[in-house]
Amino acid sequence: MLTAVLEDGTKISMADKWFENELKELRAKQQFLCPACDSKVTLKLGSKRQWHFAHYNHSMCRHSLEPESPYHLSGKLQLYHWLTNQNIPVSLEVYLPLIQQRPDLLCKVGNQLFALEFQCSSLSEERYQQRTKGYQQIGIIPIWVIGGNRLRRKQGDIFQILGFEWLTTRKDRMEQMHLTYYCPESSQWIFLKQIRSFSATRALAKIICRKKEIVSIEDILNPSIIPSFNPMSWLHLKKAWRYPPVHPHQSKEKRLYHKWLYQHKVIPSQFPAEAGWFLPTQHFIETSPHIWQTLILVTSILPLTPNQSISLSKIKLNLTPFLYNRILTFRSHPFNDNSELLLQLIEEYMCLLRTFGNLHKKGEQEFIVRKIITLPLTPNQANQLDNNLSKISQNTPNIHQIQR
Ligand SMILES: [Zn+2]
Structure with missing residues (x-):
C-alpha cells in the first residue's frame, strides 16, 4: 500500500514528494501504522519497486490491499496523479469504516463519489459482488479499471475475457458494452468497445489505446461513441x-x-x-x-x-x-x-x-x-x-x- 499513518494520526502518502533520506529518518524515529487496522507496518524503500508500506508477515489485517504487485502500485499512483492533474479531489487508499472497504482511489466528480478500483489480479465473483454492493450501499459508484496486464488479444478483433472481467463491463450511451483497462508501463488507457460476446471466454471487440494525458475522467465515466462495427x-x-x-x-x-x-x-x-x-x-x-x-x-x-x-x-x-x-x-x-x-x-x-x-x-x-x-x-x-x-x-x- 502507498499510505500509512503515524502514531499521532499524521497521514504519510507515497504520492507526495519525498527524498529517500527524509523517509529513512522518519522510519528510524517513528512507527508507521495501517490506517485500517492500526497494526504496525514497515516502509519498503527498495530501488526496484515503487516505495510502499507492507504489513508484517503475521498480520491479520482484513482490509489489507496486499499482496500488491509493482505493476499495481505504480498504476495506482499514476492514476492518482492523473486525477489530481485534472483538479479532481481524490484520496488514495482511504479506509471507509462503515463498509470496511478501502478503494484504491476515491474521487469526487460534481457531487458524486466514485471508487476507482484498479484490478490487476484475478478476483472471485463473490468478492466482486461484495465490494460492489458495499460501495452502492453508501452511494458510491464503483468504477473497475482492469490492469493492462490482463488484456489478451487472441487474433484480429478477438479478445479473451475471463471471470470477473465480464462483470466489470459497462454500457455506453448507445447501450454497447465496453471494458476499461489501464497500463502503467505504457501510461495508456485501453478500451475494448462494442464487445460482442460469442462464447464463455471470447468476444469480438474494437480496441482503442490512448495516452493518459489525452483522456479525461469524463471519457471514463461517459465514454464517447466510436465508428461502427466491422460486419466482416x-x-x-x-x-x-x-x-x-x-x-x-x-x-x-x-x-x-x-x-x-x-x-x-x-x-x-x-x-x-x-x-x-x-x-x-x-x-x-x-x-x-x-x-x-x-x-x-x-x-x-x-x-x-x-x-x-x-x-x-x-x-x-x-x-x-x-x-x-x-x-x-x-x-x-x-x-x-x-x-x-x-x-x-x-x-x-x-x-x-x-x-x-x-x-x-x-x-x-x-x-x-x-x-x-x-x-x-x-x-x-x-x-x-x-x-x-x-x-x-x-x-x-x-x-x-x-x-x-
Ligand atoms: Zn491493516
Missing part, C-alpha cells in the same frame, strides 16, 4: 463456426449437441443461415449464438408451416431441456434473473427473424411464420446465405432494438 469480422466468425478446426477432445455438451443435431437431420456445418447472429442479451450467455439460435429454430420455428404461430413462452419451454443438460448456459452474474433474460433473448431473436422477413408479429407475445426457413444444402450455399443476411442486418438501423 462477424462473417469470419460464422465461417469458423461452420468449419471449426478438428478437436480431439470435444466437451460432453458439444458431443451431446452434435448428436441432437444429427437426430434432427441437421449437419453441424450446415446450420441455418438465420442462426449465429449477435444480439445485445448475448452478453449474459456463455453459449455461442449459432448454437442457441439453432436450438430455437430446430425446436420451435422449422416445424411450423406458413401462417402458423408460436408464443415466446412456448419457445422458452422448448429450450428448458437444454438448460438442464448445459448445452445452453448463462454467464454467472450476481444481479441477473436468468428466466427473465431467457425471455428477453428469445424476443430479441424473434425480432431479428422478423427483420430477416421470416416472421410477423401477432400481439404482444406471439409471432407468425411468413417465410419458412430452410437448411443450406451445401457449404457454398450456407456461405452465400450468411452473406445475404449480413447485408440485410447492415442495412437495418436499430436492428438490435426490440420493436413493439
Whole structure:
C-alpha cells in the first residue's frame, strides 16, 4: 500500500514528494501504522519497486490491499496523479469504516463519489459482488479499471475475457458494452468497445489505446461513441463456426449437441443461415449464438408451416431441456434473473427473424411464420446465405432494438 499513518494520526502518502533520506529518518524515529487496522507496518524503500508500506508477515489485517504487485502500485499512483492533474479531489487508499472497504482511489466528480478500483489480479465473483454492493450501499459508484496486464488479444478483433472481467463491463450511451483497462508501463488507457460476446471466454471487440494525458475522467465515466462495427469480422466468425478446426477432445455438451443435431437431420456445418447472429442479451450467455439460435429454430420455428404461430413462452419451454443438460448456459452474474433474460433473448431473436422477413408479429407475445426457413444444402450455399443476411442486418438501423 502507498499510505500509512503515524502514531499521532499524521497521514504519510507515497504520492507526495519525498527524498529517500527524509523517509529513512522518519522510519528510524517513528512507527508507521495501517490506517485500517492500526497494526504496525514497515516502509519498503527498495530501488526496484515503487516505495510502499507492507504489513508484517503475521498480520491479520482484513482490509489489507496486499499482496500488491509493482505493476499495481505504480498504476495506482499514476492514476492518482492523473486525477489530481485534472483538479479532481481524490484520496488514495482511504479506509471507509462503515463498509470496511478501502478503494484504491476515491474521487469526487460534481457531487458524486466514485471508487476507482484498479484490478490487476484475478478476483472471485463473490468478492466482486461484495465490494460492489458495499460501495452502492453508501452511494458510491464503483468504477473497475482492469490492469493492462490482463488484456489478451487472441487474433484480429478477438479478445479473451475471463471471470470477473465480464462483470466489470459497462454500457455506453448507445447501450454497447465496453471494458476499461489501464497500463502503467505504457501510461495508456485501453478500451475494448462494442464487445460482442460469442462464447464463455471470447468476444469480438474494437480496441482503442490512448495516452493518459489525452483522456479525461469524463471519457471514463461517459465514454464517447466510436465508428461502427466491422460486419466482416462477424462473417469470419460464422465461417469458423461452420468449419471449426478438428478437436480431439470435444466437451460432453458439444458431443451431446452434435448428436441432437444429427437426430434432427441437421449437419453441424450446415446450420441455418438465420442462426449465429449477435444480439445485445448475448452478453449474459456463455453459449455461442449459432448454437442457441439453432436450438430455437430446430425446436420451435422449422416445424411450423406458413401462417402458423408460436408464443415466446412456448419457445422458452422448448429450450428448458437444454438448460438442464448445459448445452445452453448463462454467464454467472450476481444481479441477473436468468428466466427473465431467457425471455428477453428469445424476443430479441424473434425480432431479428422478423427483420430477416421470416416472421410477423401477432400481439404482444406471439409471432407468425411468413417465410419458412430452410437448411443450406451445401457449404457454398450456407456461405452465400450468411452473406445475404449480413447485408440485410447492415442495412437495418436499430436492428438490435426490440420493436413493439
Ligand atoms: Zn491493516
